[in-house]
Amino acid sequence: PLTFFTGPDFPCMLFTYALICTPTFFFIKDVCAALGAWALVVGSISSASVILAFTLAACSDPGIIPPRDPDLEAPVWVPGSPGPRMTLCTHCNVLRPPRAIHCHDCKVCVLELDHHCPWTGKCIGKRNLFFFHAFLCLLCSHLGVVLLGTIVWMSMRSTPS
Numbered sequence: 001p002l003t004f005f006t007g008p009d010f011p012c013m014l015f016t017y018a019l020i021c022t023p024t025f026f027f028i029k030d031v032c033a034a035l036g037a038w039a040l041v042v043g044s045i046s047s048a049s050v051i052l053a054f055t056l057a058a059c060s061d062p063g064i065i066p067p068r069d070p071d072l073e074a075p076v077w078v079p080g081s082p083g084p085r086m087t088l089c090t091h092c093n094v095l096r097p098p099r100a101i102h103c104h105d106c107k108v109c110v111l112e113l114d115h116h117c118p119w120t121g122k123c124i125g126k127r128n129l130f131f132f133h134a135f136l137c138l139l140c141s142h143l144g145v146v147l148l149g150t151i152v153w154m155s156m157r158s159t160p161s
Helices: 010-035 037-058 130-156
Strands: 102-103 106-113 115-117 122-126
Touching: 010 037, 010 130, 037 130
Parallel strands: none
Antiparallel strands: 102 106, 115 122
């Protein structure tokens, strides 16, 4: 299930929301409103999709491995036995599967950690990497919409009536 999960650097996430929403608000208010209904629809869909993708990347679980019960002993892996080789993290004391890495910023182990992102304020790992990539692609297309809309708007304003 989807859960609301922010990282330790959540003020950076809020700053990123402001960096996206503030210029987008003025773009829709000034540029799209002047260009007409089609521009309002395109601008609104573009901005809503960027904000949704960012929210999913910044507020979903990246694949954090839950802490283990300290009373339980770590299972001993016998060479040649089936199954993944679990290792004990010396920083957070969790049993982690292969390809899980400890994030020193969040102080947790994350499945297939890609990086700790300052813009989302948390780790980008196995469970939110798709949303992060979607955010980057949608952000680039949104910037294209804003640039194209602004160029059209500016050319309409400079053309004598």
